[in-house]
Amino acid sequence: MNVLFIEDDRMNRRVVRDMLDVAGASMTEAENAEAGLAALEAQDFAMLLIDLRMPGMDGITAIEHIRARPDAKGSVPIIVITADTALDLRERCMAAGADEVLFKPVAMDALFEAMGRILARDADGGMLV
Incomplete structure (x- = not known):
């Protein structure tokens, strides 16, 4: 599985x-x-992980751009990984089209659980049997 992580911090x-x-x-x-x-645009990914606060375009705007795509890339699963703790953050991310929101520092088990839940969904949003 190839994952794209959009994050400005190298560490x-x-x-x-x-x-x-x-x-x-x-x-x-x-x-x-x-x-x-x-x-x-150049490559297919099974999932995107994206930070919210980056120089230039923020993560929510990037999610909106992705979800506006008419092709299959517009429906790639997206997990937000952020240190932002705004009260309405989860709602704003989900309204933009994120599938899940995790908070930094993200634990490996929390990341894997979120990835597993998302990948197990079928196209209708239900769980695969």
Whole structure:
């Protein structure tokens, strides 16, 4: 499984890469939303992980751009990984089209559980049997 992680902090990218290595997943890195959108254009990903606060375009705007795509890439699962603790953050992320929101520092088991739940859903949003 190839995952795209859009995150401006190099150390955070390294920590998540190490976690995904444990699961046997590969990770493509993008240091900002613009680079992430370009990577998504050039390649297919099983899932996106995205930070919210980055220089330039923020994560919510990037999610809205992705969800506006008319092709299959517009429905790629998205997990937000953020340190932002605003009270309405989860609702704003979900309204933009995120599938899950995790808070930093993210634990490996929480990341894997969220990824597993999302990947187990069918196209209608139900659980696969």
